[in-house]
Amino acid sequence: METFWIRSGRDKLSPMNIVLGITGGIAAYKAPDLVRRLRERGGEVQIVMTASAEEFVTGTALQAVSGRPIRSNLWDKEAEAAMSHIELARWADVVLIAPATAEVMARIVSGGAPDLLTTICLATEAPLAVAPAMNHIMWSNPATQANRKVLEERGIHILGPGIGSQACGETGAGRMLEPDTIAAAVFDLAVGKGEGLLTGRKVVITAGPTREPIDPVRYITNRSSGKMGYAMARAAAAQGAEVVLISGPVNLPEPPGIEVRNVLSAQDMYEATHTCVGEADIFIAAAAVADYRPAEWREQKIKKNEESMSIDLVRCPDVLASVAALAAGPFTVGFAAETEKVDDYARSKLENKSLNMIIANRVGSDCGFDTDDNSVNVIWTDGEQRFPEARKSELARDLVELIARHFYAARGTDPQPRLTVISNIE
Numbered sequence: 001m002e003t004f005w006i007r008s009g010r011d012k013l014s015p016m017n018i019v020l021g022i023t024g025g026i027a028a029y030k031a032p033d034l035v036r037r038l039r040e041r042g043g044e045v046q047i048v049m050t051a052s053a054e055e056f057v058t059g060t061a062l063q064a065v066s067g068r069p070i071r072s073n074l075w076d077k078e079a080e081a082a083m084s085h086i087e088l089a090r091w092a093d094v095v096l097i098a099p100a101t102a103e104v105m106a107r108i109v110s111g112g113a114p115d116l117l118t119t120i121c122l123a124t125e126a127p128l129a130v131a132p133a134m135n136h137i138m139w140s141n142p143a144t145q146a147n148r149k150v151l152e153e154r155g156i157h158i159l160g161p162g163i164g165s166q167a168c169g170e171t172g173a174g175r176m177l178e179p180d181t182i183a184a185a186v187f188d189l190a191v192g193k194g195e196g197l198l199t200g201r202k203v204v205i206t207a208g209p210t211r212e213p214i215d216p217v218r219y220i221t222n223r224s225s226g227k228m229g230y231a232m233a234r235a236a237a238a239q240g241a242e243v244v245l246i247s248g249p250v251n252l253p254e255p256p257g258i259e260v261r262n263v264l265s266a267q268d269m270y271e272a273t274h275t276c277v278g279e280a281d282i283f284i285a286a287a288a289v290a291d292y293r294p295a296e297w298r299e300q301k302i303k304k305n306e307e308s309m310s311i312d313l314v315r316c317p318d319v320l321a322s323v324a325a326l327a328a329g330p331f332t333v334g335f336a337a338e339t340e341k342v343d344d345y346a347r348s349k350l351e352n353k354s355l356n357m358i359i360a361n362r363v364g365s366d367c368g369f370d371t372d373d374n375s376v377n378v379i380w381t382d383g384e385q386r387f388p389e390a391r392k393s394e395l396a397r398d399l400v401e402l403i404a405r406h407f408y409a410a411r412g413t414d415p416q417p418r419l420t421v422i423s424n425i426e
C-alpha cells in the first residue's frame with residue numbers, strides 16, 4: 001500500500017494530519033469507512049463530532065477506527081489540556097467536514113463558533129473541505145446555494161454532493177460522495193500541486209463518457225464514471241503538471257487546481273481537446289468516447305407509433321487517433337477497454353492509432369467501468385508492465401510515473417527532481 005507524506009509547516013516530513021469534523025446527518029453512518037480510507041492513505045485522523053452527529057454514529061466506533069480519542073466538547077478541560085482547540089487547528093494539514101449539514105455550512109459562512117468544530121474552522125490556516133449531505137430540496141434551497149457560493153469564493157473546497165436516491169426516499173443532488181472519493185480529493189488538497197516529475201509540463205486528459213443525442217430526451221452513452229480519468233488528472237497534478245481535464249458528464253467533484261472543461265458529445269470532446277492539445281507535452285485518453293452517434297438528431301421526441309424502429313448510426317471522430325496523428329504532437333497514451341482478448345486488441349489499437357503507450361483494462365458488469373478498483377496492463381512497442389488490482393487513485397500514481405519516465409526517454413531529456421511528494425511503497 002502507498003503512504004503519502006507531506007512537507008508540513010514544520011521543518012520535517014510528517015504524515016498528513018486530518019481533522020475530520022462529523023456533523024448531524026444520516027450520512028454520518030459512512031464516517032467509520034471514511035476514517036478507514038483516510039488512514040489507509042497514511043492520514044492521522046482526529047475526529048471532532050458535533051452534538052447532533054452523536055445521534056447518528058457512536059463515538060466508541062469512531063474512536064476504535066481512528067485510534068484517537070474523539071473530541072466533541074469545546075469546554076472539556078481534560079481534553080483541552082492535552083491539545084487545545086487552537087493546537088488542534090494548528091496541528092491540522094487539512095480540516096474536512098463530512099458529512100456537512102446545511103447548518104454547519106451556514107455557521108462557517110457567518111463566522112459563528114458555538115462549538116469545537118466551528119471554532120477550529122475559524123482558527124485554522126489549513127485548507128478546509130466540506131462534503132455536503134442533505135435532502136435535495138435543502139441543498140437546492142437558495143440559502144444553502146448562497147452559502148455554498150460564499151464558501152467557494154473563500155477558497156473552501158466543496159466536495160460533491162452526489163446525485164442519487166436519498167435516505168428520505170427521494171432522489172436528487174444531496175448525497176454525500178463515497179468515502180473513497182472524498183479521501184482521494186482530500187489528499188490532493190494537502191499534497192497540492194507539488195514539484196514533481198512533471199513540473200513545467202502540460203498534460204491534457206480526457207475522462208468519463210460521452211452522450212450522443214437521439215432526440216431532446218434520449219441519448220446513447222456508456223457506464224464510464226470518470227473515476228479513472230479523474231484519478232489520472234489528480235496524479236499528474238500531484239507530480240507538478242499543469243493539467244487540463246476534458247470531462248464528459250460525470251458525478252465527481254472537480255479536482256482542485258485542475259482546469260476542467262466539461263463536454264457532452266464525442267464531437268464536443270474532439271473540439272475541446274484540439275483547442276488545448278497543441279501545447280501539451282502528454283495526452284492521456286481515459287474517456288469512454290462513443291464510437292457511433294445517431295446520424296440525425298430529431299427535434300421532437302420520437303413517438304412510439306411503430307412496433308419496431310431502427311436508428312442509423314455514423315462514426316464519431318476518434319479523439320485519440322486525431323491527436324496521435326498531429327505533426328509534433330504530444331506523447332500520446334490511450335486506454336483500451338475490452339471484454340475479451342484484452343492484450344491482443346490493445347496491441348492492435350497501439351499500432352493502428354500510432355500511440356506511444358496503451359493502458360489495457362478488462363471491462364464488464366463488475367470491472368473497469370464505475371468501480372473504485374482496476375487492474376491494467378500497460379503496453380508499448382517493445383515492452384509491457386502489469387499492474388495488479390488496486391484503487392484507481394493508487395494505480396493512477398504508478399501509471400503517471402511510468403508515463404512520465406517513458407515521456408522523458410522518448411524526448412531524451414531528464415525530469416525535474418521531485419521535491420515535495422514522497423511515496424513509500426510498503
Ligand code: PMT
Binds near residue numbers: 338
Ligand atoms: O470511467 P471509469 O468508470 O473509471 O472507467 C474507466 C474506463 C474503463 C472508462 C477507462 O479505464 C478506459 O478504459 N477508458 C477507455 C474507454 C474506451 O473507450 O476504450 P476503447 O478501447 O473503446 O477506445 C480506445 C481509446 O480510444 C481510448 O483511449 C478512448 O478514449 C479513445 N477513443 C475512442 C473512441 C473515440 N471516438 N475517440 C477516442 O478518443
